[in-house]
Amino acid sequence: MMKRQKGKGLLCVLLAGIVTFTGCSAGGAENPGTGNEEQGSGSTYNFRLAETHPADYPTTKGDMKFAELVKEKSGGRITIDVFPSAQLGEEKSAIEQVQLGAIEFTRVSTGPMAEFNKDFGVFSLPYIFNDDNHVWKFLQSDGGTKLLDSLESSGLKGLTYYSSGSRSFYSTKPLTKLEDLKGMKIRVIENKLNIEIMKALGANATPMAYGEVYSALQTGIIDAAENNYPSYYSSKHFEIAKNYILDGHQRVPEVLLVSKQVWDTLSPEDQAIVKEAAVESTAFQREEWAKYEKESEEQVRAGGAVITEISDADAWKNAVKPVIEKYRSEYGEILDAIEQAKAE
The missing domain is CATH 3.40.190.170 (Bacterial extracellular solute-binding protein, family 7)
Structure with missing residues (x-):
């Protein structure tokens, strides 16, 4: 336990120069002094999203659409900077940092998620889906939602799924x-x-x-x-x-994640904005994937x-x-x- 806390503290120190979102150890404290309280529109945040793929890849485009929608829906109070090409680490590292709250968001394949939540290992099983339509019927069903929600026990909040074909x-x-x-x-x-x-x-x-x-x-x-x-x-x-x-x-679909620590610091109104933007970005990402494919x-x-x-x-x-x-x-x-x- 002591070793884990020491590593966590070191991570905060290393990120201090580039993270504009304060409260690393708390994993989601609001950024003091940058709120829009005078306009009555709540606190202001600047978050980061880790992405493995390059800027022109469909998942990255989905991330950017998500960030655009969050900014729009929050009246500019909440901004999310997308870091493509594994600038903030490969997928496993990004997931671990999101667990700590050191990075607020990431988009990852559900493949490595099995290491953090064993239920996600189901997507590696062969021929369990007939086609892409079947995949999305499940992902958008109560079963798919339940799977996303189960990530909370791992310090993560599942926001939505993205497409990655077959x-x-x-x-x-x-x-x-x-x-x-x-x-x-x-x-x-x-x-x-x-x-x-x-x-x-x-x-x-x-x-x-x-x-x-x-x-x-x-x-x-x-x-x-x-x-x-x-x-x-x-x-x-x-x-x-x-x-x-x-x-x-x-x-094997993709999943958009936010740190549970960060999520819990947001107001219900801001949580709704983030969730709504994530879900809306899914249709755009699926279209981008279909074109790319x-x-x-x-x-x-x-x-x-x-x-x-x-x-x-x-x-x-x-x-x-x-x-x-x-x-x-x-x-x-x-x-x-x-x-x-x-x-x-």
């Missing part, structure tokens, strides 16, 4: 059906679940850093990898692994990639049933809510 396989070898994966060496993110998924599909999982994938595909160390359309394009993996099959095995698809097709739609989704789902059942006791309630959303 992950599919691409290979240097022909890839048009499930059987083609048999024996393939496929790069995966290093975690137990992804390794189990590859085994269930008949492939050999090869954990590897993302930055090493291009050369590994080029030299034959791996046969395949998996990701969404924009990453397939921006990484230039399509130049080598020209066979892309749209199996959509994982759909379409542009990426057009580019990889123009670059000679062979795109295959899967003809039998049930075959892929049946192959990974043992993986789903293994984790059903852990995620049963959420999986039921996801299944219910499909029928709505």
Whole structure:
């Protein structure tokens, strides 16, 4: 405990020169002397939002729309500066700083969120969503809201979800059906679940850093990898692994977070402004993602990639049933809510 407090104090000292939002140890005290009390409009705040992706990426554009809406709805009292390209740290570091209140907001993938709230691990399970429409039916249902609310026990407040499409396989070898994966060496993110998924599909999982994938595909160390359309394009993996099959095995959304410490210092009126702006920014971010995804698809097709739609989704789902059942006791309630959303 002493070690944690010491680290927290050091973080405040290091940030003191750049954080305009005072009260680091309190994680959200109002900025004294900058309020608009004379206009009767409440306190003035200047917050920061940590973003991993570059300024032109759809999630960053969503962050900026959120900041714009907050400023507009608060009459300029609440401003949020967005820091793209991991200027304030990569996702795990950003989450930890938001927990402390050292950074007020961040946008992260729900993937690393499982380390802070185990329920978010459900999004790594394969083929639990039929399509993007099914994803959003769940995210905008009571089940999706309940999942966001559960973050409060981790020192975080979930504000809204953002889109990140679906992950599919691409290979240097022909890839048009499930059987083609048999024996393939496929790069995966290093975690137990992804390794189990590859085994269930008949492939050999090869954990590897993302930055090493291009050369590994080029030299034959791996046969395949998996990701969404924009990453397939921006990484230039399509130049080598020209066979892309749209199996959509994982759909891992993004989440916009605020520090629970900071949230609790805001008035109910300001909390409503922040929440409303976050929810409204979602539609804009989804539109930006859809455009970015379409542009990426057009580019990889123009670059000679062979795109295959899967003809039998049930075959892929049946192959990974043992993986789903293994984790059903852990995620049963959420999986039921996801299944219910499909029928709505």
